[in-house]
Amino acid sequence: MSDIDTADPEIAPIKRPARWHILVFLAPAFLVYTAIMILPLIETLRLSLYNLVDGETVFVGLANFITLFSDPRLAANFWNALGNNLIFFVIHMLVQNPIGIALAAMLSVSKLRFATFYRTAIFVPTLLSFVIVGFIWKLILSPIWGIAPGMMDWVGLKWMFAPWLGKPESALITVSLISVWQYVGIPMMLIYAALLNIPDEVLEAAECDGITGWSQFWKIKLPLILPSIGIISILTFVGNFNAFDLIYTVQGALAGPDGSTDILGTLLYRTFFGFQNQMGDRSMGATIATVMFLIILAGVSLYLFVIQRRMRRYQF
Amino acid sequence: MAKARASYLRSGLIHLALISYTLIALFPVFLTLVNSFKTRNAIFREPMAIPTPSTFSLVGYETVLKQGDFIGYFQNSLIVTVVSIAFVLLFGAMAAFALSEYRFRGNLLMGLYLALGIMIPIRLGTVAILQGMVAAGLVNTLTALVLVYTAQGLPLAIFILSEFMRTVSDDLKNAGRIDGLSEYAIFFRLVLPLVRPAMATVAVFTMIPIWNDLWFPLILAPGEATKTVTLGAQMFIGQFVTNWNAVLSALSLAILPVLVLYVIFSRQLIRGITSGAVK
Numbered sequence: 001m002s003d004i005d006t007a008d009p010e011i012a013p014i015k016r017p018a019r020w021h022i023l024v025f026l027a028p029a030f031l032v033y034t035a036i037m038i039l040p041l042i043e044t045l046r047l048s049l050y051n052l053v054d055g056e057t058v059f060v061g062l063a064n065f066i067t068l069f070s071d072p073r074l075a076a077n078f079w080n081a082l083g084n085n086l087i088f089f090v091i092h093m094l095v096q097n098p099i100g101i102a103l104a105a106m107l108s109v110s111k112l113r114f115a116t117f118y119r120t121a122i123f124v125p126t127l128l129s130f131v132i133v134g135f136i137w138k139l140i141l142s143p144i145w146g147i148a149p150g151m152m153d154w155v156g157l158k159w160m161f162a163p164w165l166g167k168p169e170s171a172l173i174t175v176s177l178i179s180v181w182q183y184v185g186i187p188m189m190l191i192y193a194a195l196l197n198i199p200d201e202v203l204e205a206a207e208c209d210g211i212t213g214w215s216q217f218w219k220i221k222l223p224l225i226l227p228s229i230g231i232i233s234i235l236t237f238v239g240n241f242n243a244f245d246l247i248y249t250v251q252g253a254l255a256g257p258d259g260s261t262d263i264l265g266t267l268l269y270r271t272f273f274g275f276q277n278q279m280g281d282r283s284m285g286a287t288i289a290t291v292m293f294l295i296i297l298a299g300v301s302l303y304l305f306v307i308q309r310r311m312r313r314y315q316f
Numbered sequence: 317m318a319k320a321r322a323s324y325l326r327s328g329l330i331h332l333a334l335i336s337y338t339l340i341a342l343f344p345v346f347l348t349l350v351n352s353f354k355t356r357n358a359i360f361r362e363p364m365a366i367p368t369p370s371t372f373s374l375v376g377y378e379t380v381l382k383q384g385d386f387i388g389y390f391q392n393s394l395i396v397t398v399v400s401i402a403f404v405l406l407f408g409a410m411a412a413f414a415l416s417e418y419r420f421r422g423n424l425l426m427g428l429y430l431a432l433g434i435m436i437p438i439r440l441g442t443v444a445i446l447q448g449m450v451a452a453g454l455v456n457t458l459t460a461l462v463l464v465y466t467a468q469g470l471p472l473a474i475f476i477l478s479e480f481m482r483t484v485s486d487d488l489k490n491a492g493r494i495d496g497l498s499e500y501a502i503f504f505r506l507v508l509p510l511v512r513p514a515m516a517t518v519a520v521f522t523m524i525p526i527w528n529d530l531w532f533p534l535i536l537a538p539g540e541a542t543k544t545v546t547l548g549a550q551m552f553i554g555q556f557v558t559n560w561n562a563v564l565s566a567l568s569l570a571i572l573p574v575l576v577l578y579v580i581f582s583r584q585l586i587r588g589i590t591s592g593a594v595k
Contacts, residue, residue, distance in 0.1 A: 021499040025414035029407040029470050036467035037433055040441030103337060106330045120582055121338045124345060127574045129528035129546045132567050135553060136344045147363050242437035245530055282443060289440040300435040
């Protein structure tokens with residue numbers, strides 16, 4: 001601590017040498033990200049305020065949004081897709097994340113044999129592409145091949161079998177569960193890493209106090225992994241509201257039967273690029289993209305500014 | 317004694333649950349691989365059976381290899397994935413270090429700006445990206461895909477890596493500074509080795525969406541010379557829907573390299589998680 005610093009603390013920061021290394025560390029990521037991601041996105045948001053009038057692109061304000069929410073045909077499609085998307089998300093939160101946490105909790109039991117094998121195997125579906133996953137499950141659930149009815153016959157449940165993907169009332173749930181099957185590995189891995197991060201001393205202290213097994217999980221481990229659960233929840237939310245591929249490969253761009261599996265991603269695709277006798281509409285596509293953007297922004301803001309702030313973090 | 321028995325029971329139940337889920341996870345993959353080696357009749361009559369000499373057949377693979385350039389597709393996917401991951405890890409770790417290590421004006425703002433990309437699907441900007449690639453003459457090149465995937469992977473990488481970098485002890489870095497290491501040396505020689513496990517995690521999370529992406533190859537690089545495996549398999553399946561041998565073989569061929577890549581990366585991932593460096 002020099003004399004000048006103590007004499008006049010306000011000018012001290014100015015005397016610090018320029019820290020160019022911060023710029024060097026940030027520049028590559030910043031440049032690539034801005035050029036390829038942010039600028040095109042801004043351009044898309046801008047397009048939602050324009051439309052073609054007599055072959056010319058004209059500023060129309062919020063007219064596109066008014067059309068989207070009130071035009072009889074478009075609005076019906078939009079609200080249907082939004083509702084389906086919410087169901088899709090709720091199923092993931094209720095099925096995928098609890099299973100992921102349970103698997104991670106079991107894997108992290110100390111001295112468990114074959115833990116590496118289980119972990120590696122359970123993560124495999126997550127690595128497969130939607131093309132593969134969609135097609136495999138289509139084959140398995142197909143009444144023609146008869147894998148699913150055959151297996152249900154073994155356990156005496158054949159009467160329950162139905163072509164789930166072909167029925168409007170069950171198609172969305174079936175597709176959601178396929179997606180859960182594919183992605184359960186991600187919450188499992190994140191929670192598993194978080195559980196391993198809990199110091200042994202904490203668990204030993206708990207054992208000394210007689211807290212073991214189930215109550216140890218609920219009282220000690222769960223509060224400690226809450227930040228990771230927050231992260232997987234927000235990742236699930238974002239992933240679900242961008243989803244497109246699986247539905248596209250399993251049910252096609254029309255998201256049949258009868259639009260029952262249509263979510264915002266497939267609606268955007270059809271509107272943006274056109275499908276069959278429907279013309280592609282760039283402005284309307286940009287409008288739907290903007291709405292998706294706002295929904296995701298709202299969810300993420302809720303997480304960042306409300307949920308994450310209230311969560312306690314523990315430093316060891 | 318009663319306690320020991322209870323713990324046997326408990327680990328038995330855990331194994332039972334994990335084995336059941338492992339079966340659920342692997343069964344569809346197993347089914348595809350097994351049936352790709354059978355004759356058409358056997359696929360339908362005995363879908364669950366292992367191929368026997370009388371039902372063994374490679375006719376599906378012959379069709380696939382005759383019809384499409386799958387080796388070329390693999391090569392494209394591999395190049396795109398590996399190069400993108402390398403960029404994401406390097407650039408992402410550098411930015412994460414800057415954000416987690418230094419206090420500077422705009423730090424929080426920069427962090428939020430870079431985190432925006434976690435929630436915004438890069439697809440929403442597709443039309444503008446396509447326009448840009450056309451203007452730069454990058455359509456139908458692997459470079460276009462690498463650029464897009466690098467931008468796509470960076471936000472999550474920065475987010476995860478900066479969480480991990482906050483856990484690296486300040487004493488260690490300050491000791492390095494006192495020993496006269498430059499900030500670059502501290503990053504590359506002290507911090508980077510310590511967050512290697514986190515880097516492996518990020519690599520796996522980055523790899524999956526890149527390898528599996530259908531959208532950008534279809535729009536930016538649909539040419540025969542730049543087709544990726546996912547796009548190639550999708551188009552092949554579209555053409556051969558009723559030829560089950562060929563479809564199952566194509567699916568198997570698309571699965572195998574992913575599994576190999578995963579085994580390579582998962583060793584690093586598992587070593588990282590279990591080595592305790594993250595603790």
